[in-house]
Amino acid sequence: MEKSPVPLAVLISGRGSNLKAIVEAIEGGRLRARIAVVISNRGDAPGLAFARDQGIETRVMPHGDHATREEYDGALAAAIRSYDVRLVCLAGFMRRLGPAFCAAFPNAILNIHPALLPAFPGMNAQRQAFEHGVKLAGVTVHFVTPELDAGPIVMQASMPVLDADTADSLADRILKLEHEIYPQAIQRILDGGWAVDGRRVTFRTATP
Ligand code: GRF
Numbered sequence: 001m002e003k004s005p006v007p008l009a010v011l012i013s014g015r016g017s018n019l020k021a022i023v024e025a026i027e028g029g030r031l032r033a034r035i036a037v038v039i040s041n042r043g044d045a046p047g048l049a050f051a052r053d054q055g056i057e058t059r060v061m062p063h064g065d066h067a068t069r070e071e072y073d074g075a076l077a078a079a080i081r082s083y084d085v086r087l088v089c090l091a092g093f094m095r096r097l098g099p100a101f102c103a104a105f106p107n108a109i110l111n112i113h114p115a116l117l118p119a120f121p122g123m124n125a126q127r128q129a130f131e132h133g134v135k136l137a138g139v140t141v142h143f144v145t146p147e148l149d150a151g152p153i154v155m156q157a158s159m160p161v162l163d164a165d166t167a168d169s170l171a172d173r174i175l176k177l178e179h180e181i182y183p184q185a186i187q188r189i190l191d192g193g194w195a196v197d198g199r200r201v202t203f204r205t206a207t208p
Contacts, residue, residue, distance in 0.1 A: 006086040006190055007036035011093035016047015017175060018091035018112055018182050023054055025183030033190060036083040039076070041095055063095055073101035080105070089186060090144060099146045107196055109144035110189065112182045114174045116140060116156055121149035126171035130161065137161050137170060139178045141185035143196065152201045155185040 005026070010019050019038060025031035038051040043060045051058045059079060066072035077100070080088055090111040102109065115125035116138040122128075129137050138158035145151035157177050161170060188194070193204040 005032050005034040007083060008033050008186070009080045009083055009085040009088045010035055010038045010051075011088065011090050012038060012040050012045055012047040013042050013094040014045050014047060014092050016045065016050050016091065018178055019047045020050060021179035022089065022091065022183055022186065023050075023056075025187075031183045031187050031190075033087075033186065036085050037080075039079065041093070047092070069096070069098050070100060073098045077101050077104040087186065087189065088144075089182075091182070096148060097144060097146065102144060102146050107143055110154065110182075110186060111142055111144045111149070111151070112178050112185075113140045113142065113149050114171070114178060116158060117142060117149055117153060126174050127167045130165065130167040130170050135161055137174055139174060139181050141182060143201070152196050152199050154189060154201050155181055157181045 010022060012019055022031065022035065026033055026035070035056050037057045037059060038048065039059045039061055040048050041061055041063045043062065048058050048060065061076055061079060063072045066075060086108065088105050088109045090109065097109070113121070113125060115129050116136065117140040119134070120128040120132070126137070136158045138156055140153055141155045142149070142153045143151040157180070159173060159177055188203070195202050
C-alpha cells in the first residue's frame with residue numbers, strides 16, 4: 001500500500017473528462033496519487049486548459065512534429081521519463097503507441113475504453129455496441145500493448161442498455177461509468193499485489 005501520493009502522467013487528446021475524474025478522485029481522497037504532468041498531442045485539447053486551471057504541469061507534444069511514429073514515441077517516452085512517474089494513464093489519447101514505447105513502461109500504461117473488450121475496439125465503441133444491439137454495455141481499463149485496445153484487462157464494469165436508449169444517451173451513461181471506474185482501477189494498480197500472467201491480470205486481494 002502506497003503511503004504518499006505517487007506521480008502519474010496523464011495523456012489526453014481532447015475533452016479531458018476522464019482527466020477531470022482522476023483529479024476529483026485525488027481531491028476526494030479516493031485516489032492516492034498526484035498528476036505530475038498532463039501531455040497532449042493536440043494543443044487545442046480542452047483538457048489542457050482544465051489541467052492548467054488546476055495548476056497541473058502541461059506539455060503539448062504534437063505528433064506532426066516528428067517524421068515517424070517511432071520518433072514521436074521516443075520523444076514522448078523521454079518526456080514522460082523525466083517526470084519519474086509510476087503510471088502512464090491514457091485518457092482519450094488518440095494515438096497508437098508502438099512497441100518501443102510500450103516496452104519502455106512495462107505493465108505501467110493504462111487505458112480506458114468505452115466498451116466491454118474484446119468487443120468493439122477502436123473508435124466510436126459506444127455507437128458500435130448500440131448498433132450491434134447488445135443488452136449489456138460497459139467500460140474496460142486495460143494495460144496498453146501495441147495492439148489496439150487489446151492489452152491485459154485490469155477492470156471492467158457493465159450496465160444494461162435500455163430500450164429507450166439512443167446511441168448518445170448510452171454514450172453519456174457509459175462516460176459516467178468511466179469516471180467511476182478509471183480512478184478505482186488506477187488505485188487498484190497502485191496498491192500492488194497483482195500479477196500479469198499472459199492475458200490475465202490477477203489480484204492477491206479480492207476486488208473491493
Ligand atoms: C473516453 O470515452 C475514453 O473511454 C476514450 O476516449 C474518451 C475520452 O474522453 N478512450 P475524455 O477526453 O476523457 O472526456
